[in-house]
Amino acid sequence: MITLDHSPVQSDPRVLGGTLVFKGTRVKAQTLLDYLAAGDTLGDFLEDFPTVNRQDAELFLQLAREESHSR
Secondary structure, three states, rough: OEOOOOOOEEOOOOOOHHEEEEOOOOEEHHHHHHHHHHHOOHHHHHHHOOOHHHHHHHHHHHHHHHHHHHH
């Protein structure tokens, strides 16, 4: 299992074959990115996936932005 300190996501081969998911859920992190790319809001995503908390979703987006800017 891969989990970074203070990361809202994790990868565990026993959960969806190691796909990156929000901690404590089976919700793929990519699903949030797909929602936003399709024009949905963070609120839409959180409403459809209530097991993901807002703080984790916002932190994931922040980390994703930082990663894309460092490339």
